[in-house]
Amino acid sequence: MKTQIITLLSQALHNLDITFDTDKIQVSQTNDVKNGDFACTIALQLSKILQKNPREIAENLLSEIHTCIKKSENTAIEKIEIAGPGFLNFFISKQYYTNSLQTFLHAGENIGKTQRLTNKVFIAEHTDPNLFKEIHIGHVMTNVIGESFYRLAQFAGATVKNVTFQGDVGMHIAKALWGIQNIGEELPLQKTPYEKQKFLGKCYVFGEKHFSENINNAKNEITQINKEIYTIVTNPESNPDLAKIYTMGCKWSLEYLETIYEILGSKFDHYFLESSTFTDGERIVKENTAPKGKKVFSQPEKAIIFEGEKFGYHTRVFINSEGLPTYEAKDIGLFYKKWEKYNPDYSLTITGGDQKEYFTIVKEAAGLINPEWKAKTMHRAHGILKLKTGKMSSRTGGIIRAQEWIDEAKENVFQKMESQENSSLSDFSHTEKTNIAQNIAMSAIKYSILKVSAGKDIVYDEKVALDFSGNTGPYLLYSYVRANSILNKIENLSDITTSLSARNADITVLEKKFAQFESVLEISLETLSSHNLANYLYDIASEFSSFYAHTKIADTTNPDYEYNIAIISVFKNIMKNGLYCLGIKTVENM
RNA sequence: GCUCGCGUAGCUCAGCUGGAUAGAGCGGCACCCUUCUAAGGUGAUGGCCAUAGGUUCGAAUCCUAUCGCGGGUACCA
Numbered sequence: 001m002k003t004q005i006i007t008l009l010s011q012a013l014h015n016l017d018i019t020f021d022t023d024k025i026q027v028s029q030t031n032d033v034k035n036g037d038f039a040c041t042i043a044l045q046l047s048k049i050l051q052k053n054p055r056e057i058a059e060n061l062l063s064e065i066h067t068c069i070k071k072s073e074n075t076a077i078e079k080i081e082i083a084g085p086g087f088l089n090f091f092i093s094k095q096y097y098t099n100s101l102q103t104f105l106h107a108g109e110n111i112g113k114t115q116r117l118t119n120k121v122f123i124a125e126h127t128d129p130n131l132f133k134e135i136h137i138g139h140v141m142t143n144v145i146g147e148s149f150y151r152l153a154q155f156a157g158a159t160v161k162n163v164t165f166q167g168d169v170g171m172h173i174a175k176a177l178w179g180i181q182n183i184g185e186e187l188p189l190q191k192t193p194y195e196k197q198k199f200l201g202k203c204y205v206f207g208e209k210h211f212s213e214n215i216n217n218a219k220n221e222i223t224q225i226n227k228e229i230y231t232i233v234t235n236p237e238s239n240p241d242l243a244k245i246y247t248m249g250c251k252w253s254l255e256y257l258e259t260i261y262e263i264l265g266s267k268f269d270h271y272f273l274e275s276s277t278f279t280d281g282e283r284i285v286k287e288n289t290a291p292k293g294k295k296v297f298s299q300p301e302k303a304i305i306f307e308g309e310k311f312g313y314h315t316r317v318f319i320n321s322e323g324l325p326t327y328e329a330k331d332i333g334l335f336y337k338k339w340e341k342y343n344p345d346y347s348l349t350i351t352g353g354d355q356k357e358y359f360t361i362v363k364e365a366a367g368l369i370n371p372e373w374k375a376k377t378m379h380r381a382h383g384i385l386k387l388k389t390g391k392m393s394s395r396t397g398g399i400i401r402a403q404e405w406i407d408e409a410k411e412n413v414f415q416k417m418e419s420q421e422n423s424s425l426s427d428f429s430h431t432e433k434t435n436i437a438q439n440i441a442m443s444a445i446k447y448s449i450l451k452v453s454a455g456k457d458i459v460y461d462e463k464v465a466l467d468f469s470g471n472t473g474p475y476l477l478y479s480y481v482r483a484n485s486i487l488n489k490i491e492n493l494s495d496i497t498t499s500l501s502a503r504n505a506d507i508t509v510l511e512k513k514f515a516q517f518e519s520v521l522e523i524s525l526e527t528l529s530s531h532n533l534a535n536y537l538y539d540i541a542s543e544f545s546s547f548y549a550h551t552k553i554a555d556t557t558n559p560d561y562e563y564n565i566a567i568i569s570v571f572k573n574i575m576k577n578g579l580y581c582l583g584i585k586t587v588e589n590m
Numbered sequence: 591g592c593u594c595g596c597g598u599a600g601c602u603c604a605g606c607u608g609g610a611u612a613g614a615g616c617g618g619c620a621c622c623c624u625u626c627u628a629a630g631g632u633g634a635u636g637g638c639c640a641u642a643g644g645u646u647c648g649a650a651u652c653c654u655a656u657c658g659c660g661g662g663u664a665c666c667a
Contacts, residue, residue, distance in 0.1 A: 041610095054647080302665090314592095314663050316664070317665040320664090322665085324665090326665065327666075327667050330667095353660090353661060354662070355661095355662090356661075358662075383660095383661095416629070424627060451603080451604090451615095455595080456595095456596080457661095468629055469630085470614085471614065471615040471616085535614085545631065549622090551625095552626070554625095555626085589627090590629075
């Protein structure tokens with residue numbers, strides 16, 4: 001409809017011999033019924049250029065628009081008014097809304113899916129845990145944001161690849177290995193994957209503490225272990241004892257990670273490991289180091305560096321003075337691997353905000369090696385999930401484990417479910433209720449992350465996990481459950497909604513918002529801001545709740561019965577697909 | 591120091607390619623279950639949009655400066 005109005009306006013402008021760039025015509029959907037359905041500021045924009053009173057311009061435009069409408073036999077626009085300083089307010093006919101509702105209904109469960117990125121390969125890299133270390137709430141944040149973009153790209157028709165880059169070599173591993181050797185505790189061989197992971201995390205913290213405070217010569221020993229790890233991955237025989245605990249630890253971590261990915265709802269197409277990228281990274285960096293090669297990097301002393309100052313950034317080390325590749329070189333290796341494996345059109349990486357400049361610099365260097373790497377890579381830095389005490393760090397052990405956060409939320413939801421009166425869940429088994437509780441808890445966690453614009457810090461306090469009313473994930477799920485519950489009671493649903501006649505009562509705000517769904521999905525992906533989608537879904541859930549409270553929907557005596565059912569049906573599909581794009585799984589009962 | 595980002599209601603945040611009276615949620619106040627799930631709905635209250643200038647018919651939005659907070663700043667990731 002918006003484009004129709006713009007076409008109409010540009011036609012009218014043309015007829016009046018006014019030159020104005022069509023792209024600059026501003027038409028927006030209004031929030032207040034009295035301002036019509038769409039408003040245009042064209043007369044205000046023109047007043048500067050034409051040196052005329054905006055209302056006068058609006059009058060002239062209006063009569064020309066009417067002429068154009070008559071010629072084109074356009075019936076969708078019912079009325080146009082001039083308001084305020086010179087707004088043109090367009091009122092749309094009921095029949096138009098009936099037709100579009102019918103279209104949305106026809107789209108069914110595919111509503112929101114487009115072909116925009118067909119034949120494009122889109123990689124989403126996120127979560128990026130370090131083996132041996134604990135998975136904390138910061139990882140959840142990266143995961144939730146990344147998963148959302150993965151799904152948005154999927155809805156846009158792209159060939160999507162969900163990947164993660166796991167750190168299995170480097171100082172953190174050395175610290176953990178040293179910790180295992182020196183902590184003086186028995187290995188939890190018979191324990192659960194979670195207990196094993198906790199043990200590894202504890203060893204890491206132990207090693208880190210001894211390293212940073214250099215207790216018992218730990219610094220030298222750990223540095224030595226770090227060097228050996230790089231050898232072990234290609235030749236385990238170089239240090240069989242160390243290789244044994246290294247392999248064991250990696251296995252434990254990977255096993256546990258699978259369980260947490262399962263809970264988070266992420267399925268990865270590929271797991272990149274640092275151990276398999278550092279060789280390529282190292283090679284490529286050396287090939288491009290002055291005096292030979294492309295001279296991307298230089299080696300003024302022992303370390304190989306990238307002089308970022310030339311690009312307005314700062315210098316970063318790619319291969320350290322020990323001759324070992326840093327994370328920077330591993331990332332170069334990752335660029336290489338991604339292109340070798342997928343040759344993506346879009347390669348998105350999600351990290352914390354503290355890596356914003358780091359990533360920009362590595363991307364800059366990568367672009368000098370292969371321009372495509374830079375051109376097709378996007379980076380979304382998100383804020384830090386902070387404790388009130390400050391930035392959380394797994395180095396110091398001051399972390400909140402992802403598992404604990406989720407378990408706590410799940411337990412809270414379960415309690416809430418049990419305390420509900422008139423619960424529809426009374427016949428459900430404990431397992432079924434637990435599953436529902438988990439979905440609701442995850443919706444609360446995911447939505448609390450996605451509803452604010454990525455890039456901003458989230459200050460975590462206990463309430464985040466406890467908050468289930470208002471602008472929250474459970475509120476959205478609840479609206480879905482209520483809509484679903486109504487539709488389940490309708491027997492001949494498809495018969496009712498095949499051919500609608502115009503609504504007798506006024507057009508609802510809810511159905512006006514349906515038309516925005518597709519563009520919200522598009523904007524969310526293009527601007528890498530899922531909070532647009534999150535806020536949109538809250539908006540329609542809120543409209544739905546109000547509609548629900550004021551209208552008896554399943555009332556067959558209501559002349560708008562069929563129309564109302566159609567609205568609810570479309571709402572349900574939009575909510576389901578919208579939540580899917582946020583990585584939130586719907587529940588049928590709660 | 592340099593550099594990037596942020597500062598909107600008591601709290602947490604939307605709104606920022608300039609447009610009609612700056613919007614939500616939470617908390618507090620007053621109502622609503624003889625209607626499909628009250629994890630809900632309705633109403634009232636709550637704002638020098640950090641500060642000071644500038645551009646403009648029009649600024650929370652753009653520009654400049656100041657203050658406050660945070661990230662980054664050579665061998666961590």
